[in-house]
Amino acid sequence: MRLHVNLSPNWLLDAEMREYPTDEPVDFCIVGTGAGGGVLAQRLARYGFSVVCLEAGQWMDSEDDMVSDESGARPLYWNDLRITGGNEPLQLGANNSGKTVGGSTVHYAAFCPRLHPSDFRLRTLDGVADDWPMSYGDLEPYYEAMEREYPVVGPSPFPWGQPHGYPYAPLQSGTAGHVLIRGCMELGIPVVPGGPIGITSGTFGKRPHCIFRGFCLQGCKVGSKHSTLVSHLPDAIDHGTEIRAGCLAFDVPVGHDGRVTGVRYYRTIRDGHDQEEQQRARFVVVAGYAIETPRLLLNSRSARFPDGLANSSGLVGRRLMAQAGQVVWGRFDGMIRQYKAPPACAETEEFYETDPRNDFVRGYAIQSVSPLPIAMAHMINEESPTFGWELRHSMEEYNHYGAIGVLGEILPDERNYVSIADATDQYGIPVAYAHFNLFENDKRLIRAGVRRSLEILEAAGAAEVHYVDRYAHLAGTCCMGTDPSTSVVDQYCRSWDVPNLFICDGSVMVTQGAANPALTISAIAARTADHIRDAAARRDL
Amino acid sequence: MNPHPENLTVSPREIAAPAIERPIVVYAGYNVMNQQDHWDEATRQLILRRIHDVPPIRFFSPAEAQTLTALVERVLPQGDRPPDRRIPIVPWIDDRCFRRIIDGWRFDNMPAEDEAWRLGLRGVDQAAQAHFRRPFVDLTDDQQDVVVRLIADGSPPGAAWQYLPAQRFWIYVVLRQVCSIYYAHPISWDEIGFGGPAYPRGYSALNHGYPEPWEVREVRLDETSR
Numbered sequence: 204m205r206l207h208v209n210l211s212p213n214w215l216l217d218a219e220m221r222e223y224p225t226d227e228p229v230d231f232c233i234v235g236t237g238a239g240g241g242v243l244a245q246r247l248a249r250y251g252f253s254v255v256c257l258e259a260g261q262w263m264d265s266e267d268d269m270v271s272d273e274s275g276a277r278p279l280y281w282n283d284l285r286i287t288g289g290n291e292p293l294q295l296g297a298n299n300s301g302k303t304v305g306g307s308t309v310h311y312a313a314f315c316p317r318l319h320p321s322d323f324r325l326r327t328l329d330g331v332a333d334d335w336p337m338s339y340g341d342l343e344p345y346y347e348a349m350e351r352e353y354p355v356v357g358p359s360p361f362p363w364g365q366p367h368g369y370p371y372a373p374l375q376s377g378t379a380g381h382v383l384i385r386g387c388m389e390l391g392i393p394v395v396p397g398g399p400i401g402i403t404s405g406t407f408g409k410r411p412h413c414i415f416r417g418f419c420l421q422g423c424k425v426g427s428k429h430s431t432l433v434s435h436l437p438d439a440i441d442h443g444t445e446i447r448a449g450c451l452a453f454d455v456p457v458g459h460d461g462r463v464t465g466v467r468y469y470r471t472i473r474d475g476h477d478q479e480e481q482q483r484a485r486f487v488v489v490a491g492y493a494i495e496t497p498r499l500l501l502n503s504r505s506a507r508f509p510d511g512l513a514n515s516s517g518l519v520g521r522r523l524m525a526q527a528g529q530v531v532w533g534r535f536d537g538m539i540r541q542y543k544a545p546p547a548c549a550e551t552e553e554f555y556e557t558d559p560r561n562d563f564v565r566g567y568a569i570q571s572v573s574p575l576p577i578a579m580a581h582m583i584n585e586e587s588p589t590f591g592w593e594l595r596h597s598m599e600e601y602n603h604y605g606a607i608g609v610l611g612e613i614l615p616d617e618r619n620y621v622s623i624a625d626a627t628d629q630y631g632i633p634v635a636y637a638h639f640n641l642f643e644n645d646k647r648l649i650r651a652g653v654r655r656s657l658e659i660l661e662a663a664g665a666a667e668v669h670y671v672d673r674y675a676h677l678a679g680t681c682c683m684g685t686d687p688s689t690s691v692v693d694q695y696c697r698s699w700d701v702p703n704l705f706i707c708d709g710s711v712m713v714t715q716g717a718a719n720p721a722l723t724i725s726a727i728a729a730r731t732a733d734h735i736r737d738a739a740a741r742r743d744l
Numbered sequence: 745m746n747p748h749p750e751n752l753t754v755s756p757r758e759i760a761a762p763a764i765e766r767p768i769v770v771y772a773g774y775n776v777m778n779q780q781d782h783w784d785e786a787t788r789q790l791i792l793r794r795i796h797d798v799p800p801i802r803f804f805s806p807a808e809a810q811t812l813t814a815l816v817e818r819v820l821p822q823g824d825r826p827p828d829r830r831i832p833i834v835p836w837i838d839d840r841c842f843r844r845i846i847d848g849w850r851f852d853n854m855p856a857e858d859e860a861w862r863l864g865l866r867g868v869d870q871a872a873q874a875h876f877r878r879p880f881v882d883l884t885d886d887q888q889d890v891v892v893r894l895i896a897d898g899s900p901p902g903a904a905w906q907y908l909p910a911q912r913f914w915i916y917v918v919l920r921q922v923c924s925i926y927y928a929h930p931i932s933w934d935e936i937g938f939g940g941p942a943y944p945r946g947y948s949a950l951n952h953g954y955p956e957p958w959e960v961r962e963v964r965l966d967e968t969s970r
Binding site: 284543576 | 764784852896937941942
């Protein structure tokens, strides 16, 4: 089919996209086109495999479909029903998942830090969670590759984790970013401006550099902010991948031999009209992120797999993780005008690692946030549910607010989970229920992170300070490991139970540190692709 | 109210009591719609539709719409502006309910959003009747605020609240939806000095909170009251 999609003002993707018949098996059918599925598709297509990606969302043309407007960004988000519960129910929807070609990378803020080497060894170092089945060194070359391909801009050298530097120059910060920088400088806390973020500071191919319009979370009309829509999917299409948009997967059927045979999905033909189809495939990859992935697997019940696909460990959906994302804001006498420049522009990882002086293990980063007016109002609503003129006056101060955010590690726990709810979606498919609690280490870590953030704001000159609880970056619901009884996939994302099924998204992460997950998810996908290529060459796939 | 973590030094929220019933910050002469020639067409059309294509009431009954109108006026009062400068809110709430638009999630102890509105409006009247022996719309502004505070505090009288957690309804349905609609409208952007759509022009005054040449500096009317 002919694609005709603007990806930036300079880049019309006007290309013939290959189409595969549904009844002949393709090599790989990938569910999802985000940080995991998008990169995996591009790699596998380059290695010569035939690839069909099923994407629940639609193509978003940067000129016609994306808008410079907070509430108008709604079509980018996963707005279908999910149920949320537990002591700290997660707010799902906009903040935590996308439904468009490119997945949530289309509307993420694009902070792209790496994990630290210690993140892969929590059991060994801190006696909590589990060690990863791979080391930092295993992933390092893939981090380097992704930082060039996204690309990631930032300081060089970078002062935390394994020593490294970023290949492209840091991006300018706005006044809002300077709040974090100034506060840290006053307190003697190392802080870096201008990265690591996936926003180009110079022209990158057909992608112009950032124009500081500040609508990163609403989709980048400029095409300077990374998403797999602009970084990897065009190349995947060039190499023969079909991106089949508007296709919601609901079942991964299994044959008599215990291998999956393809994916069943509902395809939107036009608004409000859907038809059921099935793509046959030699291998299936589920890359729908930490809620939709376990939902699809748990809904794929069969006589052979009565508890859901790939779930002999009982761990599909278990160990749901989020990251603590408490937002702390202050009112400054001077003007901030926080809507200018990307919200992601400065951070400190000074408190990332376990510190024996703390009453908790692991740590947190502190990053710039800069909410637009509606998001700001919601923060005020939740912190103190005032109304009337008091609420209007609070929002009149919008241009005086500067906001920073904790990004804190929350440890995996089997009592946090995704399961299947009684409610169904518009197709009649049972929806996901997400259950989330904080435990003692999490609470202590968050308390310390909020306290530190408030100190930073006060040092930066805030006259009054506030905070709200937030959680972002879901992970962990199909964790990888070395033992089939305590993990869902191996280190190459292959299901222990079903040899031709892979899971390749944030759900495989064993822990997620205090680093935004997109880059790590893409690095894992690139490593998985190399493994698949090598195994196929050995006829061992 | 979000309890601050223990041992934090937090300056108390500065509350002028009673609240001054007029703006305390003004961006005099600022009208973000004057910038629309600098916006991309998709965004411009979206904003123009938001201003001009206000949907009819199709979900709420006339009585429900009346109660909701009174409630919304307590959440974000607009009596300081002439009628043609007031942001329509009730029609957009009705539109969400009528078209069953949701934001991708609900709490496990909450009904669907359209049901929550209906139940909540019944609860607002039940609380008004229990406290003042009159329906909500017949109360004075101050009496209505008393009812609203009962709901915001989480345990208002009324049978409806047995099925609807009042605090969650207040924060995640009422405040959230009213603010989402109000702060999506260009009139509110004029009020808070928000630059609005910024493509393809972008922003260039990035430092020291400076305005762009087309933006306006704030004037504070509260210097004597602070």
